[in-house]
Amino acid sequence: MSETTTTTGATTERFEPKIVAFFCNWCTYLAADLAGVSRIKYSPNIRTIRLMCSGRVDPQFVLDAFAKGADGVLIGGCHPGDCHYESGNYKTLRRFHLLRATLRALGIEDERFRLEWLSASEADPLKVAVNDMVERLRALGPLNVQVPEEAFAEVGEEVAVP
């Protein structure tokens, strides 16, 4: 599956983007659970981190994910008006636009940072969103901004392995 044949006949490894996904506990994480229960197949490139609310996504999480080698970051939250915590997703929305502008200035393409509203019943739209993001990232290629471990250590950031 991860191999494709080029026109020259040589076999090359297809680029498999790594996507870190932050899903809220009440809507998008459940959409992913429903996709499982419904056996809806989608691209295996995402790695989900569960948070109670998309409002918990600290912009630094996103930067951290890119710095540690993610090719894309996906935030999934409840639809506007549906937030389990009333308004966390609105805060996420504002933050998202600001952060995307910042990332753009840093040369990180818009396609790499995505926000999706996916309710607990939207397993199929989840599949579509993930597959679409993977395709777009595949077209873009790797981000290649992974920061060496020492760089984190230098600025006093804790290294992930305790």
Add this chain to the structure above:
Amino acid sequence: MRIGVYVCHCGSNIAGTVDVHAVAEHAATLPGVTISREYKYMCSDPGQELIKQDIHDHALDRIVVASCSPHLHEKTFRGAVAAGGLNPFFFQMVNIREHVSWVHPDMRAGTLKANDLVRAAVRRVHYHRPLEARRVPVKDAVLVVGGGISGIHAALLLADAGKHVYLVEREPTIGGHMAMFDKTFPTLDCAACILTPKMTAVGFHKNITLWSLSEVTEVAGYVGNYHVKVTRKPRYILEDACIGCMECIEACVFKTGKFDDEFNLGLSKRKPVYIPFPQAVPQLVVIDPDTCIEFKTGKCKKTCVEVCADRAAIDFKQEPKHEEIDVGAIIMSTGFKAFDPKRVPYYGYGVYPNVYSALEVERLLNSSGPTAGEVVLKDGRTPKAVGIIHCIGSRDENTNKYCSRVCCMYSLKMAHLIKERTGAEVYNFYIDIRTPGKGFEEFYNRVAEEGTHFIRGKVADVYPDGDGRLLLQAEDTLLGKVRRIPVDMVVLAVGMEPREDAEEVRRRFNMTCGKEGWFTERHPKLAPVATFTEGIWIAGACQGPKDIPDSVAQAGAAAGEALSLINAGFVELEPNTAFIVEEECSGCKTCIAMCPYHAIAVNLEKGKAEINEVLCKGCGTCVSVCPSGSARQNFFEDEEIYAEIGGVLAYV
């Protein structure tokens, strides 16, 4: 650190598409992991025992289980960890079933993903701190929304158990759809005979506050402690003064009914002052301001007021009342809407007068209905041939794909009743006859033996034959030819749909709906009446199409679960609240505006933010904006998330 990692096979559910052995081997190489195992069913008793034993034998201090969704078994494993003597929050769950094995058929890719997720959890669990679930007391009352058979049954059970129940019903009377039916399948006992005693019991129960003509407008709070606002629309009748004598109806300036009677679906007329049906509960009349002359012109003779005399129960100036209540649990039993057959115009509903929806025929069959139980055509004749068309608005790509579950059975019932009362030939046009219930198949055989005709085929067209009859054209798929059957009356067996405002209601109660609009249960098998919002249960047809016995069973289940919550007296809440590390807080107040619950305030003396743990619901939004990192969230601390990010990316 001594971490135990357990990779579950879930039979072949996980092991079929994830190399669980490789995942366990990978976990064994991770820093801090003392023991890494794979096991067939981690949630089983021996699986949990394995964890307990290992904690003891290997002095483990952190546990990671890679299995299904934490929404399913996080509590199970926390329990096992606690039973092993560790703090239950020294545990992290990895979802490699719903998020991996069931969605990624490629074993190589799935195994790599499972490895990444397990690695993230192992790194995260290092940072877990001991936490304690918060205990809060539970209010001793229950709100039941919707007074159909489900709501009635749930309310009575809870009230009999000594709990105070607020039953809120939108219509002027309780009873719901069941009150409209004549007889119920397959036993043919009369709906009123079994329903009205329960309705009356609701009306008189000392533990039930019944608010008809009322709607819930606001729901705040959390499990065990909901604060609910209810608006009671004016009935223009003083409930305490009206004795239900109905003399005002008699005295109304309209000598006969002039306006469509909602309860009879417009098949009869009512006056502006009316009672929906004779056994209505509460046994009170209601005035419809849209049709009452006094409301429209202010110049009515008010003969109703005259006859009411010194009881003085009529009050044209009544205003909506706003009630506020505190309840520990909520049961939603808001029911369904019958499919509108106008949406499938080729069956001629609304065009040909003798095309009826099944609900209308229920009213015709009902002895207190518009025709006193006579099945007659619009011109008063008795039909000689009747066609019943199944699956209207069900099992249809253009309307609803699902089966409404009740239509086959009520169509059989109607075939029997129509035949019994009119002697007419009855033709059932069906796709499949579905009779999966106790006594259902036997009933089908009985109706077939009585001589009802069954034609397997979807009716393609309904049109007049020129002689005052209607022709039903269908391909009989068993005979393999097209048939045209002339009938006098057509009954459209309409399916069930979510209420029009189900979306609005689910928002108000913070529930979820599936894509069709039915309220979603927490788990289709193991939590069929619970919702994702703790303390709110669903019963009856608001969860999906179902018949009366299933609705009552669900109502009983929901009442039992609500009772279990209330009788415990307290509820344990997730300890994932936010808190402020005082030394690091600069008092900048950024977090305060973020909190939707007003849980954060500034302690003016100290110049620091403070979070009220009771009000905090643990979303973590304040944590993500704190510039100094002094706002933190239990169980979702920054270090824990960073460890997960590094873990899934295999960084370093």
